Amino acid sequence: MCGAINGGPSLDGVDVENQAVIQGIVTRDGQPVGNAYVRLLDRTGEFTAEVPTSATGQFRFFAGPGEWTLRTLAPRSISVDNAVTAAKGVVAEVAVAV
């Protein structure tokens, strides 16, 4: 693996126009983390969804428009929070470093 690729997974075949996508990549020291868990918390901090990262460290959510928090858990790391705003027809890209 020669360093992390940029951004979340490919959007080929995804109906971006009608979705509020939040996606990105989890890295540690610039390398993708393939065994992390990313949780999506709503504006009150309540859990909405969670995905494991792909082998390339990537993740994706289909949220609603609004303010969200990504909470990332990875082995041998403390959890990391990232705030993100989602909007319909927009792909919000988040780079998470653990």
Add this chain to the structure above:
Amino acid sequence: MSRESALVTADWVEEHLNDSSIVLVEVDEDAEAYDKGHIPGAVKLDWKKDLQDGVRHDFVSKEKLEALLSAKGIGNDDTIVFYGGNNNWFAAYAYWYLKYYGHDNLRLLDGGRKKWELDSRELTTEVSERPATTYVAKEADESIRAFRDEVIASIGTKNLIDVRSPDEYAGRLLAPAHLPQEQAQIGGHIPTAGNVPWSKAANDDGTFRSDEELKELYAEAGLDDAKDTIAYCRIGERSSHTWFVLKEILGHENVKNYDGSWTEYGALRAVPVALGDEPGVA
């Protein structure tokens, strides 16, 4: 039932990896998760291919379950320890389903696959084979499964618990946010159902909260111990998680899982629906 009789820890599983009377079974929504690495000795159940009928909108019949478990090498006397991704949602569903068909010794691995991975415990890609058995399932236990007519009759009388996220409960989302928002049914919830998201019963690492925290959670939500309880979500797997908490950990008597859940209820004609953050009235 109690925490001790329904749950095992990751340490316990590691100590019993070579015990052939204990069968580890991974159940995932993502059927490829097992192939990428699983707990040594674990066999795989595919939530969709193995446990859903495929023609009828229902899970597999008693006969198909018997054939499935026999082929997987699981016997009637074995202790089955389920674990999986999504914070054990589908593992809890499989636990509930096996309970429905009367398997005696069932456990969930506390924290499931996530806890195991976050602890950096051993995973293998080696597929384990167990010698075939002749599994015999019992008659279905309808006391733990709710169908739509009972659910409609329960509005305003029984404890209805919607365990989806607050945004799904209110009708702002139609599915958990790791899935595209494109289901055909309308948004909202069953009137008078309280919203206690399944996630409130779990820690971030997927393990269940303590008995005291769980008791407090449902007491605060106004769960009336004197009434029967029905839990539902979107497709019945997150509500299996809450069914497990109420029935198997806390030992409540009459708790049912409505596995038709919102994909069924939200598509029914002429039934009452509530929108927004409040339970609504009967």
